[in-house]
Amino acid sequence: MRTPSGDLVAALDIGGTKIAGALVDSGGALLRTARRKTPAEGDAAAVMGAVSAVLDDLAGAPEWPGVRAVGIGSAGPVDASRGTVSPVNIPAWRGFPLADEVRRPAGGRPVVLVGDGVAMTAAEHWRGAARGRDNALCMVVSTGVGGGLVLGGRLHAGPTGNAGHIGHVSVDLDGDPCPCGGRGCVERIASGPNIARRALASGWRPGPDGDTTAAAVAASARAGDPLALASFDRAARALAAGIAATAALVEIQVAVVGGGVAGAGEVLFAPLRQRLREYAALSFTADVEVVPAVLGGDAGLVGAAAAAAERVGVWGGV
Known part of the structure; x- marks a missing residue:
């Protein structure tokens, strides 16, 4: 294990509900944290104001002079090659030059931008369930479905920072239209809102509290409700088909699944492992493991720091 050094990376995790920041050391510890609510319905300047406030909090910490780079994991789509973001859940940001806007308050330090699924992947490979695996798919299954890849022992973000976005792999050629413009996408079947939507459409009814979430x-x-079980089985089939397709393309060893829907535990993982045995039938795909993510809510920050450290060479990479 690497002994933590004095060099730090500042990390930002930007989503539709919150903007979080941290100073991260070479052991993956969050030394200082800051947080603001995302003014998602505000204009572009208002959202950037919240980001700047988080950065100001971090810059006020005594450890700030030790920061060597800034890593950003953002809801997407992102375009890392241009440094821009267009999060679906932040309407005012379309082609927003986030990397440039962060570079100024960061004092000109290098800024590395990746999608939030890639950030989660970096975290789980560095300090989580994919640690020690050279080839992995990591997934976030929540209100959407995102993901990222580790290939040959290194994070594979792709030219725009979106590689491994399994949520928009089509697994049902005649399936429902997806908001992304495709049809039958994994996300359209396996995300939390779509699990609940399918259950309700099939006749499932909530309890006395009226909760209709996944x-x-x-x-x-x-x-033991059969309609609820059927909705989770359908989601598991979509996820299994996406994992099997990924394994056939790039020969992954493990699929790490996190996010709110993964909190269902064996309700999701038992049918997912069963369905994966059906879809991953080739000899080089049949042994892919499916395991839950372990880093939880810190994954976005830890992963944004890891992605920046690897790109810039802080700590010698991670």
């Missing part, structure tokens, strides 16, 4: 469907599934 978490409520998961609770019904644990209690």
Whole structure:
């Protein structure tokens, strides 16, 4: 294990509900943290104001002079080659030059931008469930489905920072239209809102509290409700098909699954492993493991720092 050095990376995790920041050391520890609510319905300047406030909090810490780079994991799509972001859940940011806007308050330090799924992947490979694996797919299954790849022992973000975005792989050629413009995407079937949508459409009804989220469907599934179980099985099939396709293309060893829907536990993982055995039938895909992510809510920050450290060479890479 690497002994933490004095060199730090500042990390930002930008989503539709919150903007989080941290100073991260070479052991993956969050030394200082800051947070603001995302003014998602505000104009571009208002959203950037929240980002700047988080950076100001971090810059006020005594450790700030030790920061060597800034890593950003953002809801996407992102375009790392241009340094721009167009998050679906932040309407005012379309082609927004986030890297340039962050570089100024960061004092000209190098800024590395990746999608939030790639950031989660970097975190799980560095300090989580994919640690020690040279080839991995890591996935976030929540209100959307995102992901990223590790190939040959290194994070593979791709030219725009979106590589491994499994949520928009089509697994049902005649499936429902997806907001991305495709059809039958993994996200359209396996995300939390779509698990709940399918359950309700099939006749599932919530309990007395009226909760219609995927978490409520998961609770019904644990209690044996066949309609809830069927909705999770459908999601598991979509995820399994996407994982199998990825394994056939790039020969991954493990698929790490995190995000809120993964909190359903074996309600999701049991059918997912079963369906993967059906879809991943080739000899070089059949042994792919499926494991839960372990870093939870810190993954975006840890991963943004790891992605920046690898790109810039802080700590000798991670």
